[in-house]
Amino acid sequence: MTLLRLEEVHAAYDESQVLTGVSLEIAKGELVTLLGRNGAGKTTTLRTIMGLLPPLSGRISFKGQQISGLVPNRIAKLGVGYVPEERGIFPSLTVSENLMFPSWGRGETGWSLERIYHFFPRLHERAAHKGSQLSGGEQQMLAIARILRAKMDLLLLDEPTEGLAPLLVETIGTILKEIKASGLTVLLVEQNTRFACQIAERHHILYGGRIVHTCSNDEFMRDMDIQHKYLGV
Template sequence: MLELDAINAGYGRAQILRDVSLTVAPGEILCLLGRNGAGKTTTMKAIMGLLPLMSGAVRFKGEPISDLPAHRIPGLGIGYVPQGRRLFGELTVAQNLEIGLMVRRAGRDTLEDVLGLFPRLRERMQQRADTLSGGEQQMLAMARALCLEPELLLMDEPTEGLQPSMIEAIRQVVVLMRDRGTGILLVEQRVDAVLSIADRVAFIENGRNVDTLDASALRADHSLIERHLGV
């Protein structure tokens, strides 16, 4: 469903990604693992069209999307949960969700469905987003992305800095979305946070992706992780 074909990208002249290739299938969780500065977030931005590609192509459902202007990409059905949440802080919870709903002109049903997944947000609809707790903000960032009824969900370190109960709540939603057939690309630094839910794991290092392995293989043999992450 999502295919990265040898993409090269970076900021200005500083190239970050070198020949990165990945695929994500519907109903699959691909976890992108790598250390700080390996190029995980840059990969996400390149998919969303927020960074111009130097070469290579991003294809979504077989169609090349890397030539589209950035604002057209979410409309195809790609939801993005950015690193650090990046909520519209001065807007209310309801307004943040409305922006998500507008992307694909989703209606009331979608909103109800999303609020069903995150009941805590329903109590806070008129509250400013920057007054929410960290966990609630992360829920809102996910809910906002789910409001566009994504076929593909990109999540950049969604569990960063959260307490275990919040991590568990978010993990359950991720698994539920996978079971509904959504393709999920999940970026993480911490292996244990994702190993239990990932289907496949791609390692990225210094802007190159080294290897893609089945998560089951990693679960069976922990030494593989240590070799790839070099910790």
């Protein structure tokens, strides 16, 4: 079943057009990536799906319902969770307060606090610390945990491993695999191609404002030409 579908989505900031016809489909339960060079429009694609940047044209549908044109809060209520690059937690609230605060208007209908703390022992240890006192990896875990609390169906993640030490990158990878196993669908934006290959089953490559290539992880790992041409690795 297709969970998310983008058809010929165009988006721009003022005069500069960034997305020039993005089309992609994600099935329920998949963990797939959106890859592309710096400035390719990956963040813009996530912002457009989330309604933070209204598309100029094209269609975006989620669970068969058209969501392009809706405001972000409405889209979140339908079950789309977004962790931006800057992580989206409340820095002045403690970890436990961050987890109490109903995320994105869906209330605390998802994972229980107990399950969250069992899954993220690190957050349990840091429960009384303020968001601003957490390390980058802990902030990333907290941002993901807030989405799990709110029971989303689709998780949009923008470069969750950026700036993290290798051991934490591995931890985030394990967490994402377990989240997928629990039934959530994940669209992951990554610059770290190696990490992307370790966890994703399929990849979408954004280049020149469009998806120029979609392939399975096996295909992608074999095809160095694609990696070289579009990602410069």
